[in-house]
Amino acid sequence: MIHCIFCKIASGAIPCTKVWENKKYLAFLDINPITPGHTLLIPKKHHDYIFDMNDEEYNELMGIAKKLSVKIKKSMNSKKIGMMVEGFLVHHTHIHLIPLQKAGDLNTENAKKESPERLTVIAEKIKAGEI
Numbered sequence: 001m002i003h004c005i006f007c008k009i010a011s012g013a014i015p016c017t018k019v020w021e022n023k024k025y026l027a028f029l030d031i032n033p034i035t036p037g038h039t040l041l042i043p044k045k046h047h048d049y050i051f052d053m054n055d056e057e058y059n060e061l062m063g064i065a066k067k068l069s070v071k072i073k074k075s076m077n078s079k080k081i082g083m084m085v086e087g088f089l090v091h092h093t094h095i096h097l098i099p100l101q102k103a104g105d106l107n108t109e110n111a112k113k114e115s116p117e118r119l120t121v122i123a124e125k126i127k128a129g130e131i
C-alpha cells in the first residue's frame with residue numbers, strides 16, 4: 001500500500017524504534033505512548049482490519065503478542081500488559097501493547113509524544129529481554 005505509513009515502516013522507508021521483528025511481523029514503540037513501553041505489533045504485509053486476517057496469520061500475530069507481553073511487562077516493571085485494537089488513525093493492522101500499573105491506565109487520552117532519545121532507551125531495555 002503506497003500511502004500506508006506502517007507499510008513504509010515495515011519496509012524500512014520510514015524509521016521506527018524497533019523492539020522485535022521476524023520475517024513477517026514487527027514490533028516498535030508508539031511515538032505517542034499512553035504509558036512508557038507502549039508497543040505496536042504489526043504484520044509486515046498490509047492488512048486493514050485485524051479480524052479479516054486469515055486464521056493462521058491472526059493466530060501467529062496473537063501468539064507473538066503473548067510472547068512480547070511477557071518481555072515488555074518484565075522490562076517495564078508493569079503489573080499487566082493491556083491490549084487494544086482500534087485502527088481508525090492507521091489502517092494497517094496493529095495491536096497496541098500497553099504497560100499498566102492500575103485500572104484506568106488504558107486510556108488514549110493519556111497519549112503524548114515522546115522524544116526519539118527516550119524511545120530508544122526504552123526499546124533497548126525491552127530488547128535486552130528474551131522472547
Ligand code: 5GP
Binds near residue numbers: 005086088089090
Ligand atoms: P489507531 O489507528 O490504533 O487509532 O492509532 C494509531 C497509532 O499509531 C497511534 O497510537 C499513533 O501514535 C501511532 N502512530 C502513528 N504514526 C506513527 C508513526 O509514524 N510511528 C509510530 N511509531 N507510531 C505511529
Ligand code: ZN
Binds near residue numbers: 007045046091092
Ligand atoms: Zn500498510
